[in-house]
Amino acid sequence: xxxxxxxxxxxxxxxxxxxxxxxxxxxxxxxxxxxxxxxxxxxxxxxxxxxxxxxxxxxxxxxxxxxxxxxxxxxxxxxxxxxxxxxxxxxxxxxxxxxxxxxxxxxxxxxxxxxxxxxxxxxxxxxxxxxxxxxxxxxxxxxxxxxxxxxxxxxxxxxxxxxxxxxxxxxxxxxxxxxxxxxxxxxxxxxxxxxxxxxxxxxxxxxxxxxxxxxxxxxxxxxxxxxxxxxxxxxxxxxxxxxxxxxxxxxxxxx
Numbered sequence: 156x157x158x159x160x161x162x163x164x165x166x167x168x169x170x171x172x173x174x175x176x177x178x179x180x181x182x183x184x185x186x187x188x189x190x191x192x193x194x195x196x197x198x199x200x201x202x203x204x205x206x207x208x209x210x211x212x213x214x215x216x217x218x219x220x221x222x223x224x225x226x227x228x229x230x231x232x233x234x235x236x237x238x239x240x241x242x243x244x245x246x247x248x249x250x251x252x253x254x255x256x257x258x259x260x261x262x263x264x265x266x267x268x269x270x271x272x273x274x275x276x277x278x279x280x281x282x283x284x285x286x287x288x289x290x291x292x293x294x295x296x297x298x299x300x301x302x303x304x305x306x307x308x309x310x311x312x313x314x315x316x317x318x319x320x321x322x323x324x325x326x327x328x329x330x331x332x333x334x335x336x337x338x339x340x341x342x343x344x345x346x347x348x349x350x351x352x353x354x355x356x357x358x359x360x361x362x363x364x365x366x367x368x369x370x371x372x373x374x375x376x377x378x379x380x381x382x383x384x385x386x387x388x389x390x391x392x393x394x395x396x397x398x399x400x401x402x403x404x405x406x407x408x409x410x
Contacts, residue, residue: 181346183239207223210321231260236266239389252337257272259276284310287305323352337363348375
């Protein structure tokens, strides 16, 4: 079912759900003005992302790579969670479990208040030494010269994100698969659903019997298997869904 309104079956399924999963992509972050990976950032339009976001580029010219990531970190640090992020956090008040599996690296789900978040592509607000593994916050490393060096072993520090040619963190991906398998209702939010292996997560949920709800401005390959596809922005639709569920739960308590 493809629609621009919220069908009643969504309310029915959410009312019965104990575990809700959500798979989120760049679309939900774009509503917080987080630029896409290939966004127009002046100087950096001269470089393809693949030329900077890979380990070989980092080893060859860590200062250049860090200049790029410093600019990205600043933009993301200034971004704020939008109503879509906040609605997912609010869901935790209404059901037993809400588990988020995200392709985004911006940390906006945690900043919105979500407690269970699995990050398939890392987190740009974290950093680690490639030699000894020591972790660093942005505050600890960005105030000095670039590229930052480890205070323990003098190794190079890199952003804790998945670069081109690198595998997804296995523990996070496995946790994402398990969340999909356990969910009664599963959302696919603001994602084209074409980047694998991450895009397999909503499909796993569907095969395991979850009621699959897609919210996106346009249809995707996932629309063919989703139980409901709602066309629109997550920041507009999710708050309405949560508001409706809260009203239903309150009615049930009063009866």
